[in-house]
Amino acid sequence: MSQLNFDQDERFDFDDNFPSLAALAKYEPTIVERVRKSWEDERHFVREHLAPLVLSEDLQHAQNPDHISWEMLRLAGRHGRLVQYIPGFMGGKGNSLGISMMVNLEEQASVDCAFCGMMGGHGLGLAAVFMSLNLGVLRRVADRIAEHQNDEKPYVIDCAITEPTAGTDVEEVELYPKARLMCQAKHASGGAVLNGRKVFISTGHMATDHIVIMPFDQKNAENTMGCFLVSNGTPGFSLGRMERKMGQRAGSASELIFDNCLVPEENILLAQEQFPEEKFKQQFKLVLHGVLGITRTAVGAWSTGTARGAFDRALYLAKRIKYKGRTLIHQQWAQAFLTNMHINVMMARGAYLNSQFVLMRGFERIPLVIGFPSWMNDSAILYWLFRQNWYRKFLGSRWMHGQIMDYVRSSISEDQDARVQQMSSLAKVVGSDMAMENCQLATEFLGQAGLRHDQGVEKIFRDAKLLQIFEGTNQLNRLNIFTHYLARHIPGVEVF
Amino acid sequence: MGTADQACLAAFRETAQRFAQKELKTRALDFDRYPYAEFNAGVVRAAREVGLSQVLLPEERGGTCQGMEVFSEILFFLAEADASVAAILLINALGQGAILKWGKPSLQEKYLSADLLAFPVYDSPSDLPKGMEAEKKGNGYVLKGKVEYLALAPVAEAAVIPAVLKGTEKIAFFLVDLNNPGISRSAPVLSLGLRGVPAADLETAGLEVPADNLLCPDAGSEYPGLAARFRPAAAALAVGVAAGSYEAAKAYTRERYQAGKIIIDHEMVRLLLSNVAVIAESGRTIFGAMARAVDEGREELLGETGLILSTELASRAVSDGVQALGGYGYIEDYGQEKRMRDAKQIESFFGPAPVKRLELLEGIIRREK
Ligand SMILES: Cc1cc2nc3c(=O)[nH]c(=O)nc-3n(C[C@H](O)[C@H](O)[C@H](O)COP(=O)(O)OP(=O)(O)OC[C@H]3O[C@@H](n4cnc5c(N)ncnc54)[C@H](O)[C@@H]3O)c2cc1C
Numbered sequence: 038m039s040q041l042n043f044d045q046d047e048r049f050d051f052d053d054n055f056p057s058l059a060a061l062a063k064y065e066p067t068i069v070e071r072v073r074k075s076w077e078d079e080r081h082f083v084r085e086h087l088a089p090l091v092l093s094e095d096l097q098h099a100q101n102p103d104h105i106s107w108e109m110l111r112l113a114g115r116h117g118r119l120v121q122y123i124p125g126f127m128g129g130k131g132n133s134l135g136i137s138m139m140v141n142l143e144e145q146a147s148v149d150c151a152f153c154g155m156m157g158g159h160g161l162g163l164a165a166v167f168m169s170l171n172l173g174v175l176r177r178v179a180d181r182i183a184e185h186q187n188d189e190k191p192y193v194i195d196c197a198i199t200e201p202t203a204g205t206d207v208e209e210v211e212l213y214p215k216a217r218l219m220c221q222a223k224h225a226s227g228g229a230v231l232n233g234r235k236v237f238i239s240t241g242h243m244a245t246d247h248i249v250i251m252p253f254d255q256k257n258a259e260n261t262m263g264c265f266l267v268s269n270g271t272p273g274f275s276l277g278r279m280e281r282k283m284g285q286r287a288g289s290a291s292e293l294i295f296d297n298c299l300v301p302e303e304n305i306l307l308a309q310e311q312f313p314e315e316k317f318k319q320q321f322k323l324v325l326h327g328v329l330g331i332t333r334t335a336v337g338a339w340s341t342g343t344a345r346g347a348f349d350r351a352l353y354l355a356k357r358i359k360y361k362g363r364t365l366i367h368q369q370w371a372q373a374f375l376t377n378m379h380i381n382v383m384m385a386r387g388a389y390l391n392s393q394f395v396l397m398r399g400f401e402r403i404p405l406v407i408g409f410p411s412w413m414n415d416s417a418i419l420y421w422l423f424r425q426n427w428y429r430k431f432l433g434s435r436w437m438h439g440q441i442m443d444y445v446r447s448s449i450s451e452d453q454d455a456r457v458q459q460m461s462s463l464a465k466v467v468g469s470d471m472a473m474e475n476c477q478l479a480t481e482f483l484g485q486a487g488l489r490h491d492q493g494v495e496k497i498f499r500d501a502k503l504l505q506i507f508e509g510t511n512q513l514n515r516l517n518i519f520t521h522y523l524a525r526h527i528p529g530v531e532v533f
Numbered sequence: 534m535g536t537a538d539q540a541c542l543a544a545f546r547e548t549a550q551r552f553a554q555k556e557l558k559t560r561a562l563d564f565d566r567y568p569y570a571e572f573n574a575g576v577v578r579a580a581r582e583v584g585l586s587q588v589l590l591p592e593e594r595g596g597t598c599q600g601m602e603v604f605s606e607i608l609f610f611l612a613e614a615d616a617s618v619a620a621i622l623l624i625n626a627l628g629q630g631a632i633l634k635w636g637k638p639s640l641q642e643k644y645l646s647a648d649l650l651a652f653p654v655y656d657s658p659s660d661l662p663k664g665m666e667a668e669k670k671g672n673g674y675v676l677k678g679k680v681e682y683l684a685l686a687p688v689a690e691a692a693v694i695p696a697v698l699k700g701t702e703k704i705a706f707f708l709v710d711l712n713n714p715g716i717s718r719s720a721p722v723l724s725l726g727l728r729g730v731p732a733a734d735l736e737t738a739g740l741e742v743p744a745d746n747l748l749c750p751d752a753g754s755e756y757p758g759l760a761a762r763f764r765p766a767a768a769a770l771a772v773g774v775a776a777g778s779y780e781a782a783k784a785y786t787r788e789r790y791q792a793g794k795i796i797i798d799h800e801m802v803r804l805l806l807s808n809v810a811v812i813a814e815s816g817r818t819i820f821g822a823m824a825r826a827v828d829e830g831r832e833e834l835l836g837e838t839g840l841i842l843s844t845e846l847a848s849r850a851v852s853d854g855v856q857a858l859g860g861y862g863y864i865e866d867y868g869q870e871k872r873m874r875d876a877k878q879i880e881s882f883f884g885p886a887p888v889k890r891l892e893l894l895e896g897i898i899r900r901e902k
């Protein structure tokens with residue numbers, strides 16, 4: 038069985054590749070040191086533990102389209118990758134969604150873009166739980182992840198937004214009024230009843246709980262949104278088909294079917310109607326923007342890793358393949374190709390790091406999003422508190438939820454929100470375009486070595502294409518950048 | 534073999550279209566499951582029965598003695614529905630072309646009627662390191678070594694393979710019978726695209742072949758001529774894939790609603806479609822002109838440039854063909870992701886894309902000296 042091999046490369050020095058962080062180290066040594074250590078740990082993990090699985094897992098999917106990569110998910114669980122972003126006092130590793138998350142994502146993707154896809158469904162779900170600001174559900178989910186991370190089938194969640202007839206339209210709040218939605222929730226005694234179908238839901242067939250977003254009134258979706266947690270086995274909920282994808286096969290893309298599915302009160306993360314005050318009118322937009330700001334930056338990092346993965350494989354092979362009697366690495370045209378690929382990586386990295394800094398500024402008062410300071414993260418008192426039932430009840434109360442929402446709402450200015458929107462879209466577009474471009478270049482310049490599965494390049498090519506499509510197509514993201522950056526300063530301009 | 538007359542061209546076109554519609558369109562995804570599903574020998578046989586595969590052969594060898602224009606036109610229509618089947622015909626025809634050009638009558642007699650012939654379509658024989666060596670022994674040769682990624686090797690009866698003649702720098706083409714137990718084929722290699730075109734590595738520790746099986750003692754200088762003849766066919770393949778992607782994208786975007794209108798009415802979607810349209814529409818004229826030049830024996834730079842232009846543009850455009858369908862482009866149902874993989878694979882026919890560019894310039898400079 039073929040396996041990904043790596044050269045020892047001194048080339049990948051932290052200071053060479055993250056000059057902005059290296060510069061920051063002078064002013065914020067603790068943060069940067071934490072990032073560097075976590076990055077080194079990630080690098081070790083992906084090269085030593087993940088790499089051996091990459092090609093064999095992908096082959097199994099080619100053989101059997103119904104295969105599910107439990108082995109890969111177990112690997113992630115065993116190595117603490119499922120609790121990485123959960124604060125320490127909630128039982129996680131406390132890397133939070135800070136710089137580390139992005140830098141580590143790049144590292145993972147450089148070895149296996151599809152592994153990130155598998156983790157991405159879970160991550161998107163977590164981002165939705167974080168941004169719903171429902172601490173009651175958050176701590177329940179966090180508990181289950183930590184409790185089951187070493188199971189045969191580790192506990193993960195997903196996030197279901199897309200519907201068969203509405204993809205782009207549910208990626209942008211402005212588009213909701215025009216969307217042809219087919220999912221709708223209805224109030225019922227003891228909770229809410231969900232109906233409809235969701236498609237393309239990453240990790241759907243692996244998840245135990247599903248974070249589902251749908252409105253109570255299709256005609257007034259943007260003001261009646263609800264966010265729900267649906268567990269496997271709930272009557273009225275079933276998994277539909279698993280899509281046969283071009284790549285990204287480690288994670289499933291699943292159809293979720295709701296047929297009068299009753300969600301109990303405590304599993305409603307957010308129902309906009311519960312907060313009818315005028316000040317909460319924009320709450321759903323805020324949640325969606327927050328989620329997208331984080332996840333699009335993350336896709337930027339993941340894409341950068343993918344661009345690097347293609348470059349790394351190309352470089353590895355260029356040192357070994359002879360063409361017209363001379364090893365590729367000595368030929369000027371090959372050097373030009375490799376250099377272009379390297380430039381693409383550096384540009385993409387610059388974009389996602391910039392976006393991460395914008396997130397840290399935009400959400401500076403929301404540690405849940407940008408990371409808790411270590412005194413909080415590692416606090417034994419908080420850890421103890423989070424295990425007390427009375428405290429959990431208090432956190433999960435409607436009153437508390439309202440307080441937190443109010444705090445968060447008032448702490449994000451419109452300007453900051455716009456910056457987050459435009460920079461995260463930019464990171465996503467630049468990253469995914471560079472990822473695809475590097476895959477095109479790698480297959481072009483390697484000839485047949487780029488085409489055969491056992492050399493590891495063709496898989497990246499197939500994996501990369503998704504990056505331009507999901508989290509809003511790159512077309513939608515371009516419109517988003519226009520809206521939040523250019524249009525903001527052009528009164529009266531019509532967008533969408 | 535001269536220029537095709539219009540009636541003849543139209544007849545082949547119609548047969549190809551009908552065959553594509555009936556045999557390929559609905560089954561292309563099944564063929565693509567190879568090597569985890571059976572190789573689709575039946576459809577290759579059917580193509581032969583309706584007269585689509587032996588068109589380049591002379592009548593006395595069971596062919597219809599047509600030129601590149603007819604062949605390219607056929608491949609275009611087949612590739613629009615399934616590039617793998619079209620590529621099989623092309624690779625097999627390259628093998629036949631080699632045997633016709635260099636083979637003794639006895640070899641022609643025996644192998645031109647073979648079901649399939651394998652041919653190293655991804656690289657010119659002198660480019661890659663010489664994995665196979667041929668040593669003179671008695672009246673024949675002994676072959677030793679490895680040939681990598683040989684197209685059609687898992688399913689062909691015989692293969693045209695390059696081997697360096699021991700004691701010289703020269704690379705020769707040999708014809709080897711793949712039923713010979715002295716040669717082993719690896720398990721089929723999974724490819725990016727054209728998955729219906731089986732490929733494998735060949736290896737032998739010592740295969741004796743008769744002297745007649747030495748097809749061409751100097752493939753390094755003879756091969757470019759053979760490849761040049763087939764450039765229009767490879768271009769037709771790429772353009773066919775782009776045309777398939779274009780039609781599928783138009784059909785889908787006319788039905789799909791987002792933001793309250795059919796998405797073909799969004800200008801960004803039209804920009805995507807325009808990228809595919811450019812090559813799908815102009816490509817037919819380009820490969821047609823390339824093919825006529827071959828049939829009329831004119832050596833034109835259009836051969837090299839047309840191949841670069843059509844394969845490179847097609848392979849980039851079909852990515853936009855996926856993009857126009859959003860998430861539905863990324864899953865197999867509409868065939869768009871397959872087309873994206875197929876086009877990329879075709880781009881490497883006759884060598885990596887940048888190498889073809891370098892060779893173009895080398896040729897130009899040589900001629901202008
Ligand atoms: C493998 C995979 C995993 C996914 N994972 C998840 C997940 O975990 N959770 C989830 O909720 N979703 C997920 N998705 C869905 C993904 O977010 C959508 O596919 C994406 O948003 C695009 O929507 P769509 O597929 O409906 O395409 P469409 O919206 O139908 O778009 C088709 C084309 O039209 C263009 N277009 C659409 N509207 C406009 C407009 N207004 N202006 C200009 N152009 C427009 C698009 O750019 C695109 O080119 C996943 C998708 C895939 C393929």
